[in-house]
Amino acid sequence: MKRTIRTTALTVGALIASLALPAGAARADATAPRIDLRVLVVSDGGPSTDAIAAELDASGTPYTKVDLQQSGRPVIDAGFLADTVDGRPRAKFQAVVLPNDNPFPAGSAEMAALSAYEQSYAIPQVDAYTYARPEAGLQYPVYGGYSGSLDGVQAQVTTAGKAGPFGYLDQAVPFEDNSPTVGESYAYLSTPAAGADFTPYVDAPIPGQSTRGSLVGEYRHDGRRELVVTFVYNQYQQQFRLLARGIVEWMTGGVHLGASRNYFAVHVDDVFAADDRWDTQLNCTPGDVDCSPGQGVPNPIRMTPADVDHATAWESSRNFTLDLAYNGAGSVDQREDNNGVDLLADKLIADRNRFRWINHTYTHAFLGCEQDTTVVPWKCSTNADGSTKWVGRNTISDEIANNRVWGQTAGLPLDTSELVTGEHSGLGVTPQQPQDNPNLAPALADNGVSWLGSDNSRDPQQRQVGPAVTVPRYPMNVFYNAGRAAEQVDEYNWIYTSRAQGGSGICEDHPDTSTCLPSPLDTSTGYTDYIVPLETRIDLGHVLSNDPKPHFIHQSNLAEDRIAYPVLDGVLNAYSGLFADNTPVVNLRMKDIGTELRRRAAWKTAVGAGQVTAYRIGNTVTVQAPAGVAVTATMPAGTTNGTGGFGSAYAGEVSGWTASAGAPLTLTLPSAAARMPAAVHRTVRAPATRTAPHTRVPSGVTRPTAYTPHS
Template sequence: MKRTIRTTALTVGALIAALGLQAGPAQADSGTPRIDLRVLVVSDGGPATDAITAELTSEGTPFTEVDLTSGSRPTIDAGFLADTVDGRARAKYQAVVLPNDNPFAAGSAEMSALAAYEQTYGIPQVDAYTYARPQAGLQVPTTGGYSGSVDGVQAQVTAAGKAGPFDYLKGAVPFEDNSPTVGESYAYLSTPAPGADFTPYVQATIPGTTTQGSLVGEYRHDGRRELVITFVYNQYQQQFRLLARGIVDWMTGGVHLGSSRNYFAVHVDDVFAADDRWDTQLNCTPGDVDCTNSSGTPSPIRMTPADVDYAAAWEQSHNFTLDLAFNGSGSVDQRADNNGVDQLADKFIADRNQFRWINHTYTHAFLGCEQDTTVVPWKCATNPDGSTQWVSRQTIDDEIANNRAWGQTNGLPLDNTELVTGEHSGMRILPQQPDDNPNLGPALTDSGVKWLGADASRDPAQRQVGPADTVARYPMNVFYNAGKASEEADEYNWLYTSRAQGGSGLCEDNPTTTTCLPAPLDTSTGYQDYIVPLETHIDLGH
């Protein structure tokens, strides 16, 4: 969703000032202060200010951060906040974010400087997480309010919130409750203090009453405006993700550099290729280097024409298009083994315009270092002088070009500037390969690739690889080697239960793993009842 600049009731001169531009004599009076499009974030290292800086970073909105815990931080005074440029007063920041309504000691000169700055230039202040008290425009929670857990609470956007910074929200704001044994959300719910000019934007029912208590609201006093937030959060929680855009819009009046966009796409990798199938008896995947094979190897997984019909019908019923990352050699091999017949490819090609298509290389080859799989885990093969053996530029060129040619021959609608390499290979993979394959960037140049899929779990920040910008993809915890719901649940049980429960013990060895199970899932119902809701929550959370 693209954020538009709101210009209602702004004169040309005021808009220029808000945009921080140098206006000529015919554009604005030289006495009109210039306000730069930059936010000042005063942080105490807590999760709330970190969450707001994460949102500013995501939107591309410039900010300066002052760390209150640093002994070398600058002093916040009048000179730090404002100056004069070409004889014109300049406010260096269009908004101020504080960890609470006043993080400084009593009588602080820095807080006085901030208050004066906000009054002089009309600069709004966000209190990232503060206690409900009269200094923030609210009654203390002991006066008919509440302080405590709000796990699972369904907060509501008020009419003022819908008419203002949270106009993009259409329903409730649910607070996460992922675990019955872990407190995830804490808040102060309270009503405006007597005589306070306070407007709630997001509120919830105070437990034991029918009264609504504010969670987010605007407090106007002493010529200043504060957005008062009385619940704690981090950047990953659903309640913050829903409100983050509105917090930035409130502090900037909707006029800021950058934009807020939300995308959701599902990439289905390895289309046309066959995958090895999870063995529920061996608890591994035959064909993998760490799996001891035996008789009765499970049949490989490959889609059928009926699966294509199902996927196309699902898209239409959900108004959602799947992105298919394909490997053309999978169809070539299928035809070679079946007298030229590949019913799956024929069906996909006939229905090709029902989907979007992404080049995933021809054979799904590993395009980083040459892998030495004689050891577990594998390592990079080396030359006699100890240097790394890299997959060649020509090999990478061929993988991209051959798949592109196969797709074009079969009429797939391709964007040749996009590429997802097999396993995101070619890019760094820790611990075995700490550096990109030096041949990857030149090969991308050869092929005209501008967008390169990356694994967000190991390469979350966008960066350049040769001529291409990376696009982080979040891996789903639905396994490539599971072709049935029961196989997915069985492998899930193996990975995420204790050794005593028949599992791998991964969670015992790595207690920070977030998907650990208290008990094995029922393999007949666990996928639909447990894995799907959890993955939906995680995926939409991104």
């Protein structure tokens, strides 16, 4: 054993020499190393390294992935990790992510190379999911610790975590428990090993003990820093989503390309119009296409002035702005039927500056193919030659223009570049109309439309439609044809239960549907007890995923029982209980969301093509991207771009987009962040020679458990 350690130690010393940074050397600015802003992710195919890679992907942070299971993969050696550029030593990666504290065979030259690299350039290492053991700075769990499930357990950020990388959280880190029959978490809870320089950042109570065990902590040893994570996770689980930002900020020192924020926007469709109501006896919606012609009697749902008062009061209490997608003909029809009176429109127009407004077309007409509604489901009408009959360009253009003029006449604060067509019509809808109406794009051009709402459930990728770019919107499972909770539950039961239970059987025909019910919900309690918490969890998951896409509901959901508010409050209340005040929900309007998505796509393409370079030397960060591709980055507060400030404050840092003309962009870090962590080279020790033990991954992590309302 002594001989093995000695040989490895000599190897580390030789590697440090090959990395061109002699141990203990003073680093003047002229010889300070260049640290490229790129992360090395070494994966063994497990969900935890994949989750961190997904976080980097979503934020736009460049990384290189080495798959240990792949034949022909690159060998991690000194040349792979570092070289010299223009006479200056260069570290090719600012951080290293490993599956555990040592995924290599005992005495591995690759682990020795990584250890030497981290020592030489003060590069931090994340152990994505590792066993608690002295090599990771922790006691074995058998010594007063715990190994097992944390389903439903509430972990918390420690005082050190709050002062460090997880200061954007309030404190609580709840672990999901979506199914009582599926294991969704596994963890090793333990305390620091004797003599270890270990600081827990996130911990949880050790069952049967009065002490708490570390789940995430920093281990400092041998001139290296490791973030030791001792629980398993996937990219979708709430516990990871809460901690993902802090993991990235820890390993990059808060200096990296890419940015992450928590977004929530809610569009309310069909404002001024009325929505047809679900018939609980017919199991369809009289007046709409799911009922046969003449079946049932329409009984529309429309907001009242009191509903407007409730909406504005709610907005004020939540510091949140709703986006109202309106149909002007709804008010015109109301006045024609009521001797010129429309109290709802009068109230909304009086309060128009309390909301954002989106053109939703004048009559909410279907703008795709001409629909044949004599059959259920409807189909596209055809010409004599069998070709599809399309709604014409002039008809589409009139729907857009008439509604715009109506809104401008009413003084609505519109952005005329935004449009949501009725039912997202004009865009393809399967199975009846798999392609866009060819007349849609020219009509958008006629009216200067740049941003077009689409349904994320069927058209999730942002794409070009003539002059416009789509903005995918998440449909909330709060139905357009329900103003009362009992109606919502009845329709929910119809859709998501089996035929034998009186349902539609959709779950039998499509077993991958995620919201299927084992039995019908109680119509008096099912909404509050089941649907609201379920939809809250789903929507909060979007908010926590750095996903700016808006959600949409309908004006009917703000009327009568006002069934949208419990879900909206559920999302915002849960968020408020998890995040600190410096990390607010970002509430953007539609065109700004579209711009964010478009910038991300351009950035991702440029990064993937190797067209972006970025590095740090001392307190200066240099970034170069192609002309016209905006640069995204996260930096410490006080960072400057030339003579001006950079970005805007979020989660204790600054981040944002900066236009690029193709020339290098230079950012200067504040003096407090100017000193890079100093590597310690007093003694060069061997890395751990023992491979990390196998860790347990329950089925609920490898195959994510479907959302349920339970926590």
